Amino acid sequence: MAYSFHNKSAILFDMDGVLYDSMPNHSKAWSQAMERFGMHMTPHDVYLNEGATGHDTVVRISLRDRGYEASEQEIDDIYGYKAELFRSMPEARVMPGSQDVFRKASAAGLKILIVTGSGQKNLIERVQKDFEGFITRDRMVTAFEVKRGKPYPDPYLKGLEIAGVPASEAVVVENAPLGIRAAVAAGIDTIAVNTGPLEDEILLAEKPVLLLHSMQELADNLENLFA
Numbered sequence: 001m002a003y004s005f006h007n008k009s010a011i012l013f014d015m016d017g018v019l020y021d022s023m024p025n026h027s028k029a030w031s032q033a034m035e036r037f038g039m040h041m042t043p044h045d046v047y048l049n050e051g052a053t054g055h056d057t058v059v060r061i062s063l064r065d066r067g068y069e070a071s072e073q074e075i076d077d078i079y080g081y082k083a084e085l086f087r088s089m090p091e092a093r094v095m096p097g098s099q100d101v102f103r104k105a106s107a108a109g110l111k112i113l114i115v116t117g118s119g120q121k122n123l124i125e126r127v128q129k130d131f132e133g134f135i136t137r138d139r140m141v142t143a144f145e146v147k148r149g150k151p152y153p154d155p156y157l158k159g160l161e162i163a164g165v166p167a168s169e170a171v172v173v174e175n176a177p178l179g180i181r182a183a184v185a186a187g188i189d190t191i192a193v194n195t196g197p198l199e200d201e202i203l204l205a206e207k208p209v210l211l212l213h214s215m216q217e218l219a220d221n222l223e224n225l226f227a
Contacts, residue, residue: 003210005189005226010163010170011105012156012188015116017050017175017195018215019127022092026050029089030057033082037074039065047196051117051179053149054079079119087122094130095195097216101173102134104222112139115159115172117150117179119143138162151178153186160186173218180206193218 017023027046034041039061049057058078062070070078105112112134114127124142128135141158148154160167167187174180175195183190184207192208193215194200204211210225212218 003225005171008110008169008171008189008226010111010113010160010165012113012115012159012163012170012172012183014051014172014174014176014179015114015118015123015127017095018173018193019095019098019114019131020092020123021095021195022123023047023050023196025086025089025092029082029085032085033078034061036081037078043197047198048177048202050176050196051150051174051182053117053143054082054119055143056149083120086120092123095215097214097219099131100219101215101222102131104219105226106134108223108226110226111163111165113141113159113163114139115141115155117143117155150176150182151185153182156183156186156188160188174208175203177202177206180208184208191218 013019016026027043030041030046041061049060055075058070058075062068102112114135118124119142124140128137139162141155141162143149146154146158156172160170163170170188172183172188172190173193174183174190175193180190180192180203190208192203192211194203194211194213200211
């Protein structure tokens with residue numbers, strides 16, 4: 001590949017759709033939760049809103065479908081029900097290639113962090129087991145660490161702060177349009193990995209420096225990209 005991420009010292013990963021094939025479960029859970037509360041969320045809507053906090057997602061869909069913001073209580077009720085549905089679904093598999101990416105990134109001396117809009121505590125706990133030796137809770141930025149989630153740059157700025165590196169020395173791996181937008185707004189070179197149903201053009205419109213189609217493709221090329 002032509003692009004080279006030389007002089008990088010940290011790599012920041014999104015979680016859903018990057019480390020886990022969890023987006024189909026999120027899609028079903030959001031759709032059912034919104035329907036129960038009189039709103040409508042298609043799988044396409046879910047992928048377009050991926051990366052935002054649950055709070056922001058409910059606010060956005062409520063404004064679109066009903067013309068007004070949901071109350072804080074309603075937001076808690078909707079997201080709580082969505083989280084309950086998500087927990088009841090079959091466990092999402094680790095995204096093929098992602099553990100290889102972590103091994104090679106670690107071998108290359110890169111600091112590894114996770115930056116996610118998720119507040120799903122079961123998945124936040126699970127990632128520390130599935131990627132044991134590479135990630136700990138203090139190397140994660142979740143919905144609990146920031147007030148403004150993606151597409152604001154705040155989660156990735158927090159990630160840079162934890163890593164102790166400037167934006168110029170970091171790279172982000174993202175699969176979601178809002179996540180790419182957040183990383184680019186933070187000034188970080190971003191690799192888009194299109195693991196979902198969205199057209200490549202939707203991700204490319206957010207201006208990543210590189211677009212791939214699987215974590216395995218990233219694993220296969222990581223050593224050359226970071227040489």
